[in-house]
Amino acid sequence: MAPLGRAALLLAFGLVFYALVAGSYAAWKRRRRLALSAQNALIAAFPVTLVAAIILLVALGRRDMSFVYVWQHTSHKLPLGYALSAFWGGQEGSLLLWLLVLTGYAALAVWLNRRSRDLVAWTVPVFGLVAVFFAFMLCFVSSPFGLQPTRADGNGMVPSLQNPYMLAHPPLLYLGYVGLTVPFAFAMGALLSGRTDERWIVATRRWTLAAWTFLGVGQLIGAHWAYVEIGWGGYYAWDPVENAALMPWLAATAFLHSVMIQEKRGMLKVWNMVLVALAFNLSLFGTFLTRSGVINSIHSFSKSSIGGWFLAFLGLMIFFSIALIRWRLPLLRTKTKLESLVSREATFLYNNLLLVALALTILWGVLYPILSDAVRGETRSVSKPYYDFFLHTFGLPLLLLMGLGPLVAWRRASLRSLGKTFVIPFTVAVATGVALLALGFGSSWPGLLTYTFSAFVAASIVLEFVRGRAAAGGIFRLIARNRRRYGGYIVHAAIVLLAIGIAGSSAYQTQREQVLKPGQSIEAAGYILTYTGLNGVKGSNYTGFRALLAVSGHGERFRLNPGMNNYAIEGPSNEASIYHDPRSLGDVFTTAQLAGKHTNMIDVKVFVKPLVNLIWVAGFVFVAGALIAMWPDAVEQRRLAARYAAGAAPAGI
Amino acid sequence: MGASPARLVIALSVAGALAIFVVYTALAGNGVANLTPSTVAGHTGHVSLVGKVAGKPQGNAYHGGGLRFQLKDIDHGTPARVPVVYHGAVPDQFKTGADLVVEGALLNGVFVAKRGSMITKCPDHYAAAKPKT
Numbered sequence: 001m002a003p004l005g006r007a008a009l010l011l012a013f014g015l016v017f018y019a020l021v022a023g024s025y026a027a028w029k030r031r032r033r034l035a036l037s038a039q040n041a042l043i044a045a046f047p048v049t050l051v052a053a054i055i056l057l058v059a060l061g062r063r064d065m066s067f068v069y070v071w072q073h074t075s076h077k078l079p080l081g082y083a084l085s086a087f088w089g090g091q092e093g094s095l096l097l098w099l100l101v102l103t104g105y106a107a108l109a110v111w112l113n114r115r116s117r118d119l120v121a122w123t124v125p126v127f128g129l130v131a132v133f134f135a136f137m138l139c140f141v142s143s144p145f146g147l148q149p150t151r152a153d154g155n156g157m158v159p160s161l162q163n164p165y166m167l168a169h170p171p172l173l174y175l176g177y178v179g180l181t182v183p184f185a186f187a188m189g190a191l192l193s194g195r196t197d198e199r200w201i202v203a204t205r206r207w208t209l210a211a212w213t214f215l216g217v218g219q220l221i222g223a224h225w226a227y228v229e230i231g232w233g234g235y236y237a238w239d240p241v242e243n244a245a246l247m248p249w250l251a252a253t254a255f256l257h258s259v260m261i262q263e264k265r266g267m268l269k270v271w272n273m274v275l276v277a278l279a280f281n282l283s284l285f286g287t288f289l290t291r292s293g294v295i296n297s298i299h300s301f302s303k304s305s306i307g308g309w310f311l312a313f314l315g316l317m318i319f320f321s322i323a324l325i326r327w328r329l330p331l332l333r334t335k336t337k338l339e340s341l342v343s344r345e346a347t348f349l350y351n352n353l354l355l356v357a358l359a360l361t362i363l364w365g366v367l368y369p370i371l372s373d374a375v376r377g378e379t380r381s382v383s384k385p386y387y388d389f390f391l392h393t394f395g396l397p398l399l400l401l402m403g404l405g406p407l408v409a410w411r412r413a414s415l416r417s418l419g420k421t422f423v424i425p426f427t428v429a430v431a432t433g434v435a436l437l438a439l440g441f442g443s444s445w446p447g448l449l450t451y452t453f454s455a456f457v458a459a460s461i462v463l464e465f466v467r468g469r470a471a472a473g474g475i476f477r478l479i480a481r482n483r484r485r486y487g488g489y490i491v492h493a494a495i496v497l498l499a500i501g502i503a504g505s506s507a508y509q510t511q512r513e514q515v516l517k518p519g520q521s522i523e524a525a526g527y528i529l530t531y532t533g534l535n536g537v538k539g540s541n542y543t544g545f546r547a548l549l550a551v552s553g554h555g556e557r558f559r560l561n562p563g564m565n566n567y568a569i570e571g572p573s574n575e576a577s578i579y580h581d582p583r584s585l586g587d588v589f590t591t592a593q594l595a596g597k598h599t600n601m602i603d604v605k606v607f608v609k610p611l612v613n614l615i616w617v618a619g620f621v622f623v624a625g626a627l628i629a630m631w632p633d634a635v636e637q638r639r640l641a642a643r644y645a646a647g648a649a650p651a652g653i
Numbered sequence: 654m655g656a657s658p659a660r661l662v663i664a665l666s667v668a669g670a671l672a673i674f675v676v677y678t679a680l681a682g683n684g685v686a687n688l689t690p691s692t693v694a695g696h697t698g699h700v701s702l703v704g705k706v707a708g709k710p711q712g713n714a715y716h717g718g719g720l721r722f723q724l725k726d727i728d729h730g731t732p733a734r735v736p737v738v739y740h741g742a743v744p745d746q747f748k749t750g751a752d753l754v755v756e757g758a759l760l761n762g763v764f765v766a767k768r769g770s771m772i773t774k775c776p777d778h779y780a781a782a783k784p785k786t
Binding site: 338349350357361390394595596601603 | 667713714769
């Protein structure tokens, strides 16, 4: 099977290389048949890569220990689902997944837009260029089809990866990372062809939205995984690996907003090109970061030889993007100017600047160890306080703008109309702020501002729905008529829930730690946790203990049983015990470790995290809003077809 | 107002962001040094120490003299070893050979870790499992 896998990868490499070279020549010389041939080669690369992927999946499913990759990442006792998830459990499989998703996306995007020949002509070689890199890596640098004499059993999978989240979190992130290649390829294709109107944006809007949604949901699932599995009471650590996914998501968020300005007013053409290139290059940078091991992380990157390849490719793509944008600057200049600093487009511009500033300060934090090492000869790093400071500095105004932007008129808004528009949200926000102060929430000013601004945004969203419903004659009719706009509002509502959940669970969190003997208690935020004894537990491949904690407080009584499992091969693992409090929408989160051998004393950690469950609820609302916003709209398609009557309207997904 | 308010907004925003950045850096310092057992000697301030647990850990993280162990460099074969004393919760993956990060300060040749600051490196999907030999 392995030779067939290698052959499939070589064929895929040949196809995408042909798409790059023949596609470039055809687009340059305007050879229609050759362009079609290059396009077909790119589309054919997907099923060929799929063959390679299926071979690897079969080998993983069969636990074929003659494959080095299978031996490294699975064992015979590993359940089938986790064995298959080892596809993205290691470097070679991850690269194959990248190529598979990339060729799949490219095939679909090119096929859907096949009638817009001039739009696709240069897009095919750009897709080809990115795919050539990944196919080259898989064929010649890091193959998943390496063989060895068959071993009795494999190395297995680390316990914390044997989790249902492992089946969803990595592939969703990849769907997001790789998805950002689609708008990038179309944007660069538009620059190369000189067709810099809005068609590339229309063709890729839903692709960008889909990639952005995958990236957002992937991160939230990863955060929930860390929360329930690792046992540290947190869900985001500002670690370079986490930041690697957050940065392109922020850049893509900015892009999704600024394209609306280009569509409506024909402005920000250069800026949109910069943003789409930034989002794509940040996703490549994230891969370089995780692959190279150049930055110290709590995630155990293995130092790998492919980091240098990635750095070279990243450098090439940055140069390629900048050079193209610079070359086509005259075509990207627009006559339309920003008419007023108080207008819808101005608030979108502020939003963009804040999002990019946040992404770049995170990038600076990630790069700081490398830069300090280069400049001062000493590796230094920034940590949570740095990121928290900039999250507050740029994030809070962003939250406020979410409420302001959608209600401000296009072109120019008068102060009088603003007063009229915002009187209700402003009153709600002030009343919320005062009430929270009276209730004692003034202990954290970022928390207080987050809640006040969230009330403002929530009120403005509700107001928009109420006004719109009256005009449309029903809430569903309203959403159906303008899915993009109201889907966007629902996503904004998700961000409000997220902000409230993050502020509640961090700014107002209570944390206690104490060593307890049986009969002793620990108090945290009004809950009394009494340690009553230990129970032993036994599973098929582990033994462990559970501490029995009787909890009372806030009119409730419940039990928690944190403890540890000691896996026979893989070692110990924390088993957190969490009580979801429906009253506060928060959690009482506990972990317990034995405070020494031959003793029943335990070290108990308690986190009381108000409103933390809103973060996970926000995920569902986010997906609902994103799905509404990207749902195909026949009216919109007809409008676009009319606008681009000279050629066929580009097709979104 | 000039011909292009957008440019003014961008220029002012960039200047504002840089100003915030400079003020933050001036007030909050410039990060914590990340050191390894071979580079920590001579540093007396609060630092972050990254290394691999060498030898058998002794003692108890919750009582008395605390958990005592040695760290060596993860990547290089240097002979440097730093004795560490630690109190507080011990992460799952702590054992001989584990890669970890602790914060603290060097005191008379012993790295006194800040309570509860130990983080073991989290295995994730980016890392290839180390082959058993």
